[in-house]
Amino acid sequence: MIRKAFLIQAKDGMAAEYERRHNPIWPELEEIYNRHGVHNFSIFLQKETGFLFGYLEVEDEAAYNRIGEYDICKEWWQHMTEVLVCEHASSTKGKEEMLREVFHLP
Incomplete structure (x- = not known):
């Protein structure tokens, strides 16, 4: 299993809306994640x-x-640009920084 982590940022005052949009996440998107081997996906x-x-x-x-x-x-990424910090006004996806794993305790 490959572990991945990322950072994104909600726009000021939009964290509650970000959370609302994930509860529940679109079923079609969840199905694609499942079909492509995504597990233990959490956002904090x-x-x-x-x-x-x-x-x-x-x-x-x-x-x-x-x-x-x-x-x-x-479509989901575009939908989320309304609540996430983006690189620029015409971004089609929120600004995302992938993180490099530096420690893991199995």
């Missing part, structure tokens, strides 16, 4: 800063990377 909020830490496990990096090719995924 640091309330004071709006930073969101995401953690997930994937079976295969190539299969995981194909998720972004689906229209429903692109």
